[in-house]
Amino acid sequence: xxxxxxxxxxxxxxxxxxxxxxxxxxxxxxxxxxxxxxxxxxxxxxxxxxxxxxxxxxxxxxxxxxxxxxxxxxxxxxxxxxxxxxxxxxxxxxxxxxxxxxxxxxxxxxxxxxxxxxxxxxxxxxxxxxxxxxxxxxxxxxxxxxxxxxxxxxxxxxxxxxxxxxxxxxx
Numbered sequence: 777x778x779x780x781x782x783x784x785x786x787x788x789x790x791x792x793x794x795x796x797x798x799x800x801x802x803x804x805x806x807x808x809x810x811x812x813x814x815x816x817x818x819x820x821x822x823x824x825x826x827x828x829x830x831x832x833x834x835x836x837x838x839x840x841x842x843x844x845x846x847x848x849x850x851x852x853x854x855x856x857x858x859x860x861x862x863x864x865x866x867x868x869x870x871x872x873x874x875x876x877x878x879x880x881x882x883x884x885x886x887x888x889x890x891x892x893x894x895x896x897x898x899x900x901x902x903x904x905x906x907x908x909x910x911x912x913x914x915x916x917x918x919x920x921x922x923x924x925x926x927x928x929x930x931x932x933x934x935x936x937x938x939x940x941x942x943x944x945x946x947x
Contacts, residue, residue: 833944840940841882844933870945872938874911876920879937881909883927898926 809817870878884894891909895902899922907913908923915923917931924934 837941837944840944841937844937844940870942871911872942873914875938875942875945876915877909877911879934879941880923880927883929883934883937884909887927889927894923894926898922 884891891902891905895905898905898919900908900919904913904915905923908915908919920934921931924931927934929937
């Protein structure tokens with residue numbers, strides 16, 4: 777039985793040796809890898825593509841924010857909104873409270889300001905501001921106005937940024 781197995785293996789090797797193989801670009805490298813290594817390479821390539829898509833989406837959101845920030849300048853001319861990026865992920869549901877918190881945190885971190893600085897200037901407790909940024913508390917319109925003023929933007933501009941963020945997330 778061992779002899780039959782060896783004969784079959786030898787026959788298979790002879791058949792494989794007789795077939796001319798078409799060489800494709802990059803195929804030689806892939807054949808040298810084990811299946812686990814191939815999976816790892818494919819996974820890494822997918823991660824790179826996802827990271828590139830995320831960076832593109834982030835850059836577009838930043839461009840929209842800069843457009844909103846520049847709106848107060850006299851040379852502002854409205855332009856068409858950037859097209860939302862189609863990402864292969866399922867659309868996320870974001871609450872209005874969460875979107876407001878996200879925009880407030882973006883504005884604060886953009887200016888490299890701490891929660892303490894903004895909370896003192898806005899007259900809001902640090903813990904409450906933190907909860908608003910995390911989307912755990914819903915702030916009143918008066919508090920949102922004072923927080924926006926502390927961040928150096930108008931309330932209307934901040935709310936437009938929230939709307940743009942919701943559009944980019946919900947698609």
